[in-house]
Amino acid sequence: MPLDTSVKQAAVDLPFIRVPDLPQWPVLSPAEQERLKQDIKTMLRRQNAVLVAHYYTDGALQDLAEETGGCVADSLEMARFGTEHPATTLVVAGVRFMGETSKILNNEKRVLMPDLAATCSLDEGCPAGLFSAYCDEHPDYTVVVYANTSAEVKARSDWVVTSGIALPIIRHLARSGEKVLWAPDRHLGQYVQKQTGAEMIYWPGSCIVHERFRAEALAEMRSRHPQAAVLVHPESPEEVVALADVVGSTTALIQAVVTLPNPEFIVATDAGIMHKMQQLAPGKVLIEAPTLGEGATCQSCARCPWMGMNSLQNLAEVLKTGKNEIVVSADLARKAAIPIRRMLDFARDMRK
Structure with a gap:
């Protein structure tokens, strides 16, 4: 019997997450x-x-x-x-x-x-009590949680993964015939499922930074920078991931800037990563991926306020x-x- 490779989202009401304003630190000489x-x-x-x-x-x-x-x-x-x-x-x-x-x-x-x-929207959006109850409803699933979770959620899991190691671990579990209950980022869950073919159900959380990237604006930016490679973190929406030349963890995206021959890179993840990219590849041009589009309130919101x-x-x-x-x-x-x-x-x- 073939595996059910659809990704099913938990029907839960996530708590309201208060997002702080980006701090304005005093400028030091x-x-x-x-x-x-x-x-x-x-x-x-x-x-x-x-x-x-x-x-x-x-x-x-x-x-x-x-x-x-x-x-x-x-x-x-x-x-x-x-x-x-x-x-x-x-x-x-x-x-x-x-x-x-x-x-x-x-x-x-x-x-x-x-x-x-300094917290995280993924962590805040996956309260331990709600998540534990969801796990109890699916006792035959192996519980895999992203590192962006609380100690209590980790303690309820079978595996913890980061974006850099999620694919090989889920492939390992799929080959062993295990069904996966994934939390908390739904976009990363969808990406992992498509790449591995694992049978998965998942929590409906998302990262407030990566959620705001917009495919239409990214495609338009790419047309204006034809020599640029598009780098996307898999916490981004599916339609944004589909436009990427490289999809990967922060470390993988940094390595791409160093190793790829492109003179320019459009970067769809938190802009803090550009500091290390610029250090390692000072001759490359780095461009923040846009967040323009329906539902966005700024041209580029690629900064985690926490x-x-x-x-x-x-x-x-x-x-x-x-x-x-x-x-x-x-x-x-x-x-x-x-x-x-x-x-x-x-x-x-x-x-x-």
Whole structure:
């Protein structure tokens, strides 16, 4: 009997998500910024701390992480880095689920974040209670959740995945004849299902940044830049993904800018990624994908407001005060670590 490869969306009422305005940080003079960076470097050394920053954070934070022996990466590499680094304090510049993941895997370490209110629309749109009830309704499905989820949701899952490793893991499960309950991003779920042929049901969440890219405006922009390659993160709507030359995780899109011969790239993901792209490929022209179209209120909204809550100013403050510590109970960390370590082990075996 052939597999049912349709993707069925959960019929649930998602909670209202309050989206903050992008923070407007005070502009620092070059001298002020350098003094602040030196203060942070000193505090990191004294506290045996290391800074881990996501590609979507401000470029100054990314630079500081690398200058101090930390890490700038996607969420999979951030998780792996924290487990392998000897520092006793991890300072995570990103959004809350990234800090929680670091704490889950390193419960004995202190994990700090510049702002604990820096969350994620995917995380907020998948409350643990609602999600657990949905899983209970489908006990014969293997539960696979995206990293952009709370510790409680991870603890309810069988596998945790990032966009960089979702395809090989779902292919593995499909070949084993397992049916997949996917959460929380419906666009990534659709993309994964089409690529793997897995039998899937999925949660109806989405990322507020990637949801706003518009196919019609992207096609028009591409016509004006015929030499450009279109790079799309798979959290984007299906019709946007269909226009891509490269679909992939943040790391895959960065690699595409470095390796492809195109002189220009239209980038359909959070614009924070362009900092690393420009560093690695300084001769390439990077263009933000448009969000013009029905339902959009700005030409390019490609900025996560929660990622924007990280700054040099509040990073220095958290190191001075020790506030904004991530706390995950030992029991919850133990449960949530199982599906995360399953992903990390799978990734390690792939590298071998």
